[in-house]
Amino acid sequence: MVNETLLETLRGIAGSQAVRKDVPMSGLTTFQIGGPAAVVVEPSCVQEAANVLAACHEAGQAVRLLGLGSDLLVADTGVSEVIVRFAERFSGIAVEGSRMTVEAGASNAQVAQAALAAGLAGYEFASGIPGTIGGAAIMNAGAYGGEFRDVCCSLVCATPQGHLVNLHAWQACWGYRHSMMGDEGWAVLSATLQLRPDSPHAIRERMDDLAQRRADKQPLEMPSAGSTFKRPVGYFAGKLIQDAGLRGFRVGGAQVSEKHTGFVVNAGGATARDVRDLIAEVQRRVYEMEGVRMYPEVRMWGFDDEQ
Ligand SMILES: Cc1cc2nc3c(=O)[nH]c(=O)nc-3n(C[C@H](O)[C@H](O)[C@H](O)COP(=O)(O)OP(=O)(O)OC[C@H]3O[C@@H](n4cnc5c(N)ncnc54)[C@H](O)[C@@H]3O)c2cc1C
Known part of the structure; x- marks a missing residue:
């Protein structure tokens, strides 16, 4: 209340x-x-x-x-x-030379389009990640060999007390889907990206290629939160799930995607309980059959045993 x-x-x-x-x-x-x-x-x-x-x-x-x-x-x-x-409401983008300063709420797609318009390369990898700059900074979002930490040179954050802090990139301590700001509960308010000049034609070609690769492999037509599990060291989550015979496995309206077994999708009317139960069952069966523990990449809010 x-x-x-x-x-x-x-x-x-x-x-x-x-x-x-x-x-x-x-x-x-x-x-x-x-x-x-x-x-x-x-x-x-x-x-x-x-x-x-x-x-x-x-x-x-x-x-x-x-x-x-x-x-x-x-x-x-x-x-x-x-x-x-x-x-x-918080999505301003400013370009200065080969740097872009972007507010936390700008989407990765908007930033990639603005970079393309300015003839700046380096953010193509994120153009299909359907989150914001703030989410990308907190998670060190990555795809197709690129990661947020590769392009970010500084950040403006706020502590939980509302104090503003300017950070150099190294202070973010980025790792795989991890950052210091996430650990500390800091809000990311803006990020400055260091990109490099390139021909818009070449940038567009790379963006189109990545978009095609996503559309071919991922169930973009169904609601999801992307890859449900973190990549276990030495394995691919999707391959483990497939080998455990769980392609298409359902609990209520939640389903292991038929198209990409690393995704859990809302196949229609799924509740959060359905998704939680499905995740737990996938974890149990993969451990039983393959001996590998998998942990959710998706953040969970409002559950008693929040992850
Ligand atoms: C179809 C699909 C494909 C995807 N592909 C990829 C991919 O290729 N690579 C990848 O890394 N991810 C991928 N994702 C997952 C997701 O898009 C990313 O993790 C993204 O970075 C999350 O951003 P968001 O703004 O949606 O964050 P949210 O989901 O809103 O929040 C995620 C976490 O970030 C925190 N957060 C959000 N904004 C801020 C802020 N301004 N300050 C502080 N904390 C904040 C939240 O508290 C939460 O803990 C995919 C998701 C989908 C649905």
Whole structure:
């Protein structure tokens, strides 16, 4: 329960249209699953974001940080925290020479398109990752041999207390789907990317090629949160699942994709419980049959044993 005084403060900071109550998370996640969020606030600039975080901290109110929800499974019962969402309202992009400074809510696709328009190469790898710059920075998102850490030279973040911090890239301590900001619960507010000049024709060709490779392999026509499991060292999650005979395996509306066994998809009306149960069963059977433990890559919110 978020108290009315804090709600009024948040409306004062971000504007009343940017503060919504009882928002279904199924509309804010690519899985299209999840119960209501008590409150969603969408700041539109760095100072608003810092003030929102400071106000929640002072009120003792827990927050969660959200981008485009493309790596999330939210419980059917929803989440009681204040969700601070960095998306459309916080998506400015500025180009200066071969550097781009991008606000956290800009989508990877928008950034890749802006880089293409400016004749800057290096972000093609992320053009098909359906999240934001903030999500990419927190997860060190990667694809087709590229990772966010390869192109980011600095970040502006906010601590849970709402203090602004400028970071050099090395301070982010990026690893596989991991960052210091994620460990510390810091909000990523903007990132500066160092790209390199190249011909727009060559950049577009690489983007088109990667888009085709994704469309060929991934179930993009069905709601999901991408690769469900982290890559176990020395293995491929999808291959382990396939070898365990789980292609197409279903629990309720949740299904191991027929097209790519590394993806769990919402095949229609899936609940978060269905997805959780399916994940647990896949983990159990892969361990039983192949002796390998698999851990979810997808973040889970609102469950008793949150991962
Ligand atoms: C079809 C499909 C394909 C995908 N392919 C890939 C792929 O190739 N490579 C890959 O790495 N991922 C992939 N993903 C997963 C996902 O898109 C990425 O992990 C993405 O970086 C998540 O960004 P987001 O904005 O959606 O984050 P969200 O899902 O909203 O949040 C994910 C995590 O980041 C945190 N977070 C989000 N924004 C901020 C912020 N501004 N500050 C601090 N914390 C924040 C959240 O608290 C949460 O812990 C795929 C997903 C789908 C659905």
